[in-house]
Amino acid sequence: MDHRLATRSAVELHQVTRLYGAEDTGVAALDNVSLSCPAGTWTAVMGPSGSGKSTLLHCAAGLDRVTSGRVLLAGRDITAAPDSTLTELRRRTIGFVFQNFNLISSLSAEQNVAFPLKLAGARVSKSDVRRVLAGVGLADRAGHKPRELSGGQQQRVAIARAMISRPAVLFADEPTGALDSHSAKVVLELLRDLVRTAGQSIVMVTHDPAVAAGADTVVFLADGRIVDRVDRPTTWDVAERLARLES
Numbered sequence: 059m060d061h062r063l064a065t066r067s068a069v070e071l072h073q074v075t076r077l078y079g080a081e082d083t084g085v086a087a088l089d090n091v092s093l094s095c096p097a098g099t100w101t102a103v104m105g106p107s108g109s110g111k112s113t114l115l116h117c118a119a120g121l122d123r124v125t126s127g128r129v130l131l132a133g134r135d136i137t138a139a140p141d142s143t144l145t146e147l148r149r150r151t152i153g154f155v156f157q158n159f160n161l162i163s164s165l166s167a168e169q170n171v172a173f174p175l176k177l178a179g180a181r182v183s184k185s186d187v188r189r190v191l192a193g194v195g196l197a198d199r200a201g202h203k204p205r206e207l208s209g210g211q212q213q214r215v216a217i218a219r220a221m222i223s224r225p226a227v228l229f230a231d232e233p234t235g236a237l238d239s240h241s242a243k244v245v246l247e248l249l250r251d252l253v254r255t256a257g258q259s260i261v262m263v264t265h266d267p268a269v270a271a272g273a274d275t276v277v278f279l280a281d282g283r284i285v286d287r288v289d290r291p292t293t294w295d296v297a298e299r300l301a302r303l304e305s
């Protein structure tokens with residue numbers, strides 16, 4: 059099944075609170091956060107350091123548990139899902155892209171792309187791997203190891219790896235944070251293309267207003283709460299709102 063068509067909402071958080079530490083002395087990394095990311099759209103999450111962005115991403119992706127509230131991922135309530143279900147969801151329903159690519163240095167681009175599915179015991183056809191690599195513009199780099207690729211190319215391999223299972227939601231944590239401005243632009247255009255042409259749902263954390271401006275919607279966190287949001291943002295809209303939060 060193509061998960062991308064299965065539901066109208068990619069991610070829903072309902073009054074989510076995530077406490078770290080003891081209840082009386084702990085930190086509310088997320089404090090009563092409600093958010094709905096429609097399927098086929100791109101949401102960016104911004105906010106000052108420590109405002110809860112990574113916690114939000116991890117709770118939405120089933121990588122972290124919430125203290126209270128509910129999380130729906132691709133229409134499925136994962137709040138109290140057993141670990142085995144979450145592991146399966148991580149393999150089949152979501153893709154994850156990290157700032158530092160997280161590629162395996164001894165494997166070629168195509169082996170890296172196939173690796174997670176193979177690890178999960180799935181059969182991966184060479185033509186599928188070639189197709190996703192072609193989709194990120196790297197058809198001619200399939201046999202290259204990460205060290206033989208530029209940072210931007212490595213991130214595109216990581217995106218191909220995330221996309222091969224046709225995830226309902228692609229989560230990205232600072233996907234351009236380690237890239238120069240030209241490579242960042244190429245990666246951003248690729249993400250935009252995935253949303254526009256394939257209806258991919260994306261939820262992304264970034265510090266960079268120009269990157270966030272690529273998204274359909276930007277939500278702003280401060281002290282674990284959503285304090286602002288802007289649809290169809292410009293870089294200026296985002297930078298100005300962020301400056302207000304950080305002042």
Ligand SMILES: Nc1ncnc2c1ncn2[C@@H]1O[C@H](COP(=O)(O)OP(=O)(O)OP(=O)(O)O)[C@@H](O)[C@H]1O
Nearest residue numbers: 078079085086087106107108109110111112113114
């Ligand atoms: N495992 C943890 N144990 C205790 N406190 C934590 C843990 N993870 C996060 N926190 C705290 O929760 C709050 C939110 O952290 P989080 O990493 O989500 O913020 P962030 O907005 O992603 O920050 P940054 O932009 O600096 O990466 C911070 O106060 C942080 O110190």
